Amino acid sequence: MILFLAGTSDARELAIQVKQAGFPLLATVVTENAAIELNNQHIDVHVGRLNQAEMGEMIEQHRITAIIDASHPFAEEASKNAIAGAKDKGISYIRYERDTQTYEHPHLWGVSTYEEAAQKALEMGGVVMLTTGSKTLQTFTDRLLHQPDVTLIARMLPRKDNMEKCEALGFPQKNIVAIQGPFTKAFNQALFQQFNVNVMVTKESGKQGAVDEKVEAALDMGITVIMIQRPKIQYENQYSHYDEVIAHISREWKGVRS
Structure with missing residues (x-):
């Protein structure tokens, strides 16, 4: 049995292909919506984040022989737990990682942490749109929400827990854009124009994360991008x-069977 961390839409497509290739798997996702997509393909799903201990318990309970970590590129804790769990139990670990992308533009600033991004946005001032999700929202609200020279706009998935987090942080309802992508370049530009955005904060999530459309839309409008x-x-x-992931599994599975 393979434990599959299906953290993104392209990861879930990979999970479906792994199953179609004949390999038994148990997928883990964070949301019920993601689980529905996999359940429709007759894939068993665990909903909820797993810490390292829970990861180990699941490996033992389901007799897991390999982990495919296809979590989001920024799901650092999930990957570290999967790596540690595989090492502790002596099973294989395979990572599916979206291709990285390189951007060069005078209006694009690369930073290493969310804290650096918040500080850079504070220096820039004006209308700052966050497209980084709700998990690290407090990093930005702590530094930017009550600054007189900054208006903070947050674009995130229209989930109840996201709205509750915004409310707990005192985030103005009028500055929340609750919507699910992916979005076209034209849609992004219309949204930037609607809020008169001059700084956009994003993550280098890869082409599958629709980063290109956001970045190109912003840069074409003269908006500063903090990535x-x-x-x-x-x-x-x-x-x-x-195909590389499936080929690796096939080699290992053949070795187990022989």
Whole structure:
């Protein structure tokens, strides 16, 4: 049995292909909506984040022989727990990582952390749109929400827990854009124009994360882009294409069967 961390839409597509290739798997996702997509493909799903201890328990309970970590490029804790769990139990770890992208533009600033991004946005001032999700929202509200020279706009998924977090942080309802992508370049530009945005904060999530459309839309409008670089994690058996992951599993599965 393979434990599959299906953190993104492209990861869930990979999970479906792994199942179609004949490999039994148990997927883990964070939201019920993601689970529905996999359940429709007759894939068993665990909903909820797993800490390291829970990861180990799941490996033992389901007799997991390999982990495919296809979590989001910024799901650092999930990857570290998967790496540690695989090492502790002596099973294989395979990483599916979206291709990285390189941007060069005088209006684009690369930073290493959310804290650096918040500080840079504070220096720039004006209308700052966050497209970084709700998990790290407090990092930005602590530094920017009550600054007289900054208007903070947050774009995030229209989930109840996200709205509750915004309310707890005192985030103005009028400055929340609750919507699910992916979005076209034209849609992004219309949204930037609607709020008169002059700074956009995003993450280097890869082309599958629709980063290109956001970045190009912003830069074409003269909007400063602050891009948070991916966490630096030393992955084993890292691949960026579905067929490479399936080929690796096939080699290992053949070895187990022989």
